[in-house]
Amino acid sequence: MNDQTPHRSNVPGDFYVAADCCTLCDLPRSCAPTLFDIVEEQHEGIPGTLPHCYVKRQPETPAETAQMLDAVRLSELQCIRYRGTDRLIQLTLADHGCAHLCDQLAPDLQPLAEAAQRLQALRDPQHPGDAAKRPWWRFW
Ligand code: SF4
Known part of the structure; x- marks a missing residue:
């Protein structure tokens, strides 16, 4: 189950960037300049x-x-997610090792999400969960 909060600036729709995730890799604007932008925001303290x-x-x-x-595939911190139910998109993301970034994954694809999370744990044993669940300040 996904516990990500979408960033408030996202437009409504199936793809979103999770809140409190950004280290400004700026990769989304390189991949899809017409689909992503950057907002400046204040944080308490x-x-x-x-x-x-x-x-x-x-x-x-x-x-x-x-x-x-x-x-979605190249975002290092896995902060871009898919909450739609289009099977082709879910299969494509699963093929890219990103099934765990689908919020409403079809039940038969669930093992692929678990496999992707196990791979994530192998790559980053100190933080075995979904990278986007970490607040941004834990990356520094
Ligand atoms: S993909 Fe993540 S780290 Fe990169 S710019 Fe977007 S929110 Fe920031």
Whole structure:
């Protein structure tokens, strides 16, 4: 079960960036410049503002969907998630080792999400959970 909170700046739709995740890798804007943007925001106890990326527009064409899926796949901190139920998109994400980034994964694909999380634990044994569940300050 997903316990991610979407960042408040995301537009409504199936893809979203999780809140409190950003280290400004800026990869989404490289993969899909028309779909992502950066917002500056204030945090309690921290002077100034910190950037956070968000989904500014949902993909509308196959080419844009492919760009979005690249951003999900390549986002190092796994902060971009899919909450839709399109089976082809879920299968594509599963094929990229990202089944665990689907909020409403079909039951028959669930073992792929568990396998992806086990791989994540092998890559990062100190933080075996989903990387996006960590607040951003734990990356430094
Ligand atoms: S993918 Fe994550 S770390 Fe990279 S810019 Fe977006 S929110 Fe920040």
